[in-house]
């Protein structure tokens with residue numbers, strides 16, 4: 778049985794200095810590849826694969842675990858958007874991953890999906 782480490786849950790950060798909220802507000806520059814009403818997609822500043830973009834909701838959610846059933850449509854939108862970005866870039870294989878909690882490697886406390894492609898991917902991830 779899986780045990781959840783509650784210390785891993787990053788609380789919703791409503792402060793105005795959230796890095797990705799600041800990118801959404803254009804206070805910090807980013808290489809934006811897509812924008813719509815609900816989401817922003819931009820290149821990761823430290824790419825781990827030839828294609829590495831971040832699919833980010835404009836709504837501030839500290840992590841996936843901070844989402845609620847009210848966010849079901851938003852979460853679906855983010856995943857379908859990742860598929861459309863991959864299709865648009867003719868990526869037949871890609872990895873879509875979110876790190877939830879510091880123990881899983883989350884370093885920015887605003888929900889984001891990494892869309893990675895363009896090189897062989899190992900499993901399990903490190």
Ligand code: AMP
Pocket residue numbers: 796805807819820821822823824831875876882883884885886
């Ligand atoms: P995670 O460690 O899963 O929370 O992912 C955070 C990602 O954000 C990392 O891959 C970072 O390289 C990326 N990142 C941090 N700052 C920026 C920035 N200013 N612009 C684009 N990507 C960033």
